[in-house]
Amino acid sequence: MLKVRAGDLDKMGLLFERYHRELFGYLYHMSGRPDVSEDIVQTVFYRMLKYRHTFTGEGAFRSWMYHLARNVLVDTAQKNKRLAYHHDLVEYAEKIGDGTAADEPLQKEQDLATLQDALASLSPEYREVLVLSRFQELKYEEIARILDTTEGAVKVRVHRAMNELKKIYLKIEQ
Missing domain, CATH: 1.10.10.10 (Winged helix-like DNA-binding domain superfamily/Winged helix DNA-binding domain)
Structure with a gap:
């Protein structure tokens, strides 16, 4: 992520390949809806790119990623008024x-x-x-x-x- 922050945007694809399944799993467990979870994953990676300057490298990348995901999940729930939970x-x-x-x-x-x-x-x-x-x-x-x-x-x-x-x-x- 530090390389992405420095301007090497090609590394974002590597981060996506490495973490999108893990992130999807978290979001799926929280929402229980695969379609919503996939949309949120895309939004999280977009926000990572948009807010790359906020990643300081002091903490773990995963913590920063989950923090962003959590914020996007909250935003989505507020936008949809209530994100109904359904899980398989x-x-x-x-x-x-x-x-x-x-x-x-x-x-x-x-x-x-x-x-x-x-x-x-x-x-x-x-x-x-x-x-x-x-x-x-x-x-x-x-x-x-x-x-x-x-x-x-x-x-x-x-x-x-x-x-x-x-x-x-x-x-x-x-």
Whole structure:
């Protein structure tokens, strides 16, 4: 990004190739809508180019990128008044157990549906920290820079989000 900032705009294509899938994953988990997520990815890379002078190189590029993405997501949600959350967790089926029971596929599908409903019921703030920490696998330090808060505050938020997700999941499962 420092080279892009210095005027080597050809490096922007390399950044896009390296990070667009990761960024799409974050935005998809936050909005649950692939079409909106793809549009936001394009907008984020446009803003990276437009605001390249704001990248100082002091922090990690990923933190700066996620911070921009978060701002674009908020702008999009405000523009659309309410960005309805809808998520298809089928791609994460392998993360739920590896049992060998005959009814395993059906149980996995039911567990995914319950998890999908629970995740959709979380507040956007809790969903965001879970997406960043669990799905995007960012370190708490990076998440703190993205959210412009302390690492301790992120840990607390993740803990509370996990507890809330568990409570909602168990309530739905009953």
